[in-house]
Amino acid sequence: MTTFDEREKAFEAKYRLDQETAFKVNIRRDKLLGLWAAEQMGLAGDAAKGYALTVVDAEFSESDHDPSHKVARDFAAMGIAIDEATIRAQKDRMFELAREQVLGEIERRGPLSR
Numbered sequence: 001m002t003t004f005d006e007r008e009k010a011f012e013a014k015y016r017l018d019q020e021t022a023f024k025v026n027i028r029r030d031k032l033l034g035l036w037a038a039e040q041m042g043l044a045g046d047a048a049k050g051y052a053l054t055v056v057d058a059e060f061s062e063s064d065h066d067p068s069h070k071v072a073r074d075f076a077a078m079g080i081a082i083d084e085a086t087i088r089a090q091k092d093r094m095f096e097l098a099r100e101q102v103l104g105e106i107e108r109r110g111p112l113s114r
Helices: 003-040 045-061 067-078 084-109
Strands: none
Touching: 003 045, 003 067, 003 084, 045 067, 067 084
């Protein structure tokens, strides 16, 4: 195997790892957003966890793949006066928190156990 081949494989492995990490961060962000939204709705315990999973699922099942829209629709249906700009700002905060959490977990596990 040439040095070029080895570098190519290393770049491909890093790309796969980066994509996997980004996926985990987005899923965690959606879960955290769902838990926040559940709290705003007065849900707790298993009901809050269940709602959070529906927000995660929105990433895959909604046509626009934006869980913020699901949360906004659910808030509107319940008469909760939180606008979509506020929801998006919360989603951005949750992204940063999710990123810290996921990267911290990866760091604690070490590079070989990813």
